[in-house]
Amino acid sequence: MMKIALEVITLVMIGLLLVLVVREMPPFGNPTNPVHNEVSEYYLSNTQAETGVQNVVAAIITDYRGFDTLGELTVLLTAIAGLLAVLRS
Numbered sequence: 001m002m003k004i005a006l007e008v009i010t011l012v013m014i015g016l017l018l019v020l021v022v023r024e025m026p027p028f029g030n031p032t033n034p035v036h037n038e039v040s041e042y043y044l045s046n047t048q049a050e051t052g053v054q055n056v057v058a059a060i061i062t063d064y065r066g067f068d069t070l071g072e073l074t075v076l077l078t079a080i081a082g083l084l085a086v087l088r089s
Helices: 002-023 038-051 056-064 066-088
Strands: none
Touching: 038 056, 056 066
């Protein structure tokens, strides 16, 4: 009985935390939102001159965010190796 009460209290606390986080989000469509910063404009206007690549998305993934992409690939390959190790045994 105590275990169920602790689980319910934990879930309620997580739910309240999620509600508080969502309330702090900026309003949808507001031009001052962080997503509308100058980084995307910089990428679009300077990618071809700096990288010589026509595909802006490929240039961002490989040139500007290379280490981030390498980290993501490392995590994915580690997860796949762990999954294969578990499934083989």
